Amino acid sequence: MSDWKQNLQKFRYVMDTLLLISFMLVSAPQATGVPLHEWFSLVFIIPFVIHLLLHWDWIKRSFSRLFANITARERFNIVWDYLLYIMMLLVFVSGFLVSVALLPALNISLNIQDFWSKIHHDSATFIMPMLGVHLALNFSWIVKLTKRMFAMEAK
Amino acid sequence: MKHLKQQWQSRTSIVLIVSLLVSLLLVSLELTDWAAQINQQGYTHGAPDGEKPNIAPVLMYILPFVKELILIGVPMLLTLGIAKLIGLIKGMFKNKA
Numbered sequence: 001m002s003d004w005k006q007n008l009q010k011f012r013y014v015m016d017t018l019l020l021i022s023f024m025l026v027s028a029p030q031a032t033g034v035p036l037h038e039w040f041s042l043v044f045i046i047p048f049v050i051h052l053l054l055h056w057d058w059i060k061r062s063f064s065r066l067f068a069n070i071t072a073r074e075r076f077n078i079v080w081d082y083l084l085y086i087m088m089l090l091v092f093v094s095g096f097l098v099s100v101a102l103l104p105a106l107n108i109s110l111n112i113q114d115f116w117s118k119i120h121h122d123s124a125t126f127i128m129p130m131l132g133v134h135l136a137l138n139f140s141w142i143v144k145l146t147k148r149m150f151a152m153e154a155k
Numbered sequence: 156m157k158h159l160k161q162q163w164q165s166r167t168s169i170v171l172i173v174s175l176l177v178s179l180l181l182v183s184l185e186l187t188d189w190a191a192q193i194n195q196q197g198y199t200h201g202a203p204d205g206e207k208p209n210i211a212p213v214l215m216y217i218l219p220f221v222k223e224l225i226l227i228g229v230p231m232l233l234t235l236g237i238a239k240l241i242g243l244i245k246g247m248f249k250n251k252a
Contacts, residue, residue, distance in 0.1 A: 008158050028219035052170050053159060073238070086177065093178045114198035115190040121200050128226035135227070136234035 004149070012054050013145040019047040023131070027124065035101035041092070042102060048088065077137045084134055087127050094120035 004010035026044045029037035052059065062078045096103065097116040103109070135142065184190055210218070 006157070011158050024220065024223055027223055031216045031219040049167060049170055050159065053163060053166050056166055086181075089174055089177050090181055093181045097182075113185060113190070113194055114196070115185055115193040117200075118193055118198040119184070125226070128223060129230035132227040132230035133234045136231040136238065139231075139235060 008054075009145060010149060013142075013149060015047065015050050015054055019051050022047050027128065038095070038099055038102035041095055045092075073137075080130075080133060080137065084127070084130050087123055087130055090123045091120065091127055094123060 004014050022040070022044050025032065026037065026040045032040065062081070066075065066078055094116045097110065098112050098120050099110065100112070
C-alpha cells in the first residue's frame with residue numbers, strides 16, 4: 001500500500017478510485033445542488049485526464065489492435081471504451097451548454113436550449129450503466145489490485 | 156507521480172485537442188432537425204420549479220447516490236453474469252470437441 005506512488009498498477013488503482021468517487025459526486029446534482037455540481041464538473045476534468053494519461057499505452061495500441069486478430073471480448077472492450085469517452089464528452093459539452101451557475105459566474109451568458117437540457121439529462125443517466133459495463137470488463141484487474149493493495153505485509 | 160510526469164505536456168495537449176475537436180463535432184448536433192424538433196416540443200424533467208418532493212430531507216442526499224449505485228451496479232453484475240455464461244458455454248464446447 002505504501003509504495004503506490006512508485007508502482008504503476010497501484011498508482012492507477014488509487015487514481016481510478018478517486019475518479020470513481022469524483023464521478024459519483026459529480027453525478028448527484030440533487031444532493032450537491034446545481035452550482036456545486038457545475039464546479040465539481042470542472043474539477044472532474046483533472047482525474048478524467050489523469051485516467052487517460054495513465055492508460056496512454058493502451059489508447060495508442062487500441063486502434064491498431066481493432067484490426068488485429070483479437071478475441072471478441074477485447075474488441076468489444078475497445079469499442080466500448082471509445083463510446084464511453086464520446087459519451088463522457090457529450091455529458092461535458094451538454095452540461096456546459098446548460099450551465100446556470102458556472103458560466104454566468106464567469107460572465108458568459110448562454111441561451112439554454114431544451115435540446116441540450118434533454119441531451120445532458122439523458123446522456124448523464126445513460127453513462128452510468130455504460131460505466132457499470134466498463135467496470136465489469138475490467139473486474140478481474142480491480143479484484144487483483146484490491147487484493148494487492150490491502151494485502152498484509154509479508155512478515 | 157513519475158508515471159504521470161512522463162511526457163505529460165505533449166500527451167495532455169493531445170488529449171485536450173482531440174477532446175476539443177470531438178466536442179465541436181458534438182456541438183454541431185444542435186444544427187440538426189432532431190435538435191430543432193426537441194426545441195420546438197420543449198423539454199422539462201423533475202419537479203416544477205419551487206416544488207419540493209415530499210420526502211425526508213436526509214433522503215434527498217442519500218437517494219441520488221442509491222440511484223447511481225443501482226444504475227452502475229446492476230449493469231455491472233449483468234455483464235459479469237453474461238461473461239461467466241459465455242465462458243461456461245465456450246468451456247462446454249471445448250470439452251465436447
